[in-house]
Amino acid sequence: MKELKQIKYWLFDLDNTLYSGDTKVFDQVDKKMTSFISDKLNVTVEAAKKIQKNYFHEYNTTLNGMIKNHKIDAQEFLEFVHDVDLEFLKEDTKLQNELTNLKGKKFIFTNGSKAHAANVTKKIGIQNLFDGVFDIVDANFVPKPSVVPYKKIIEKYRIDPKYCIFIEDIARNLKPANALGMKTAWIKNNEPWAAEFSNESFIDYKIDNLSEFLRRINEQK
Numbered sequence: 001m002k003e004l005k006q007i008k009y010w011l012f013d014l015d016n017t018l019y020s021g022d023t024k025v026f027d028q029v030d031k032k033m034t035s036f037i038s039d040k041l042n043v044t045v046e047a048a049k050k051i052q053k054n055y056f057h058e059y060n061t062t063l064n065g066m067i068k069n070h071k072i073d074a075q076e077f078l079e080f081v082h083d084v085d086l087e088f089l090k091e092d093t094k095l096q097n098e099l100t101n102l103k104g105k106k107f108i109f110t111n112g113s114k115a116h117a118a119n120v121t122k123k124i125g126i127q128n129l130f131d132g133v134f135d136i137v138d139a140n141f142v143p144k145p146s147v148v149p150y151k152k153i154i155e156k157y158r159i160d161p162k163y164c165i166f167i168e169d170i171a172r173n174l175k176p177a178n179a180l181g182m183k184t185a186w187i188k189n190n191e192p193w194a195a196e197f198s199n200e201s202f203i204d205y206k207i208d209n210l211s212e213f214l215r216r217i218n219e220q221k
């Protein structure tokens with residue numbers, strides 16, 4: 001933990017990282033993706049689910065699979081799938097406090113959209129606490145864990161990976177961060193697609209609760 005006092009750049013994933021997966025917000029996004037596929041490709045919901053799963057597996061995001069195979073309008077997709085009910089997302093004063101006290105630059109690094117990040121962070125009450133949001137459009141639709149967006153965000157915000165930590169719920173997305181010299185922290189969860197590779201050595205920290213993790217860093221002298 002002590003080495004984390006040296007951190008100057010904090011990268012946070014958005015969904016299921018800055019808020020808990022228990023809120024089921026991302027489940028809604030997931031369902032909207034299914035319905036988008038079902039509509040666009042004119043297939044049943046069951047068939048759409050299979051396609052979605054395959055694309056996520058092969059292309060790391062459903063969007064990428066849809067772009068590569070069906071030339072869909074990415075903006076239309078992003079707007080549709082992120083139009084979800086955020087009612088269950090509550091203001092998180094603990095996270096507000098810890099992010100406020102955290103020294104250094106803070107960025108959101110997401111495979112989702114800026115609009116979704118704005119909606120979510122506003123609900124939690126942390127919308128003014130970041131120095132930037134790097135989304136899938138900034139990434140030119142090349143999602144994590146391709147190393148390409150990691151290099152892009154480093155360049156865009158002039159991040160020194162040696163003094164940077166990336167915090168994420170999908171374990172495999174931490175691998176490129178580690179390879180580039182960043183510290184990595186995994187938000188523990190039981191989703192098979194997110195927990196896969198969580199026992200690999202490219203993970204430095206495993207976190208039960210993000211606010212608590214940040215509190216322990218903040219209270220170190």
Ligand SMILES: [Mg+2]
Pocket residue numbers: 013014015016017168169170
């Ligand atoms: Mg996530």
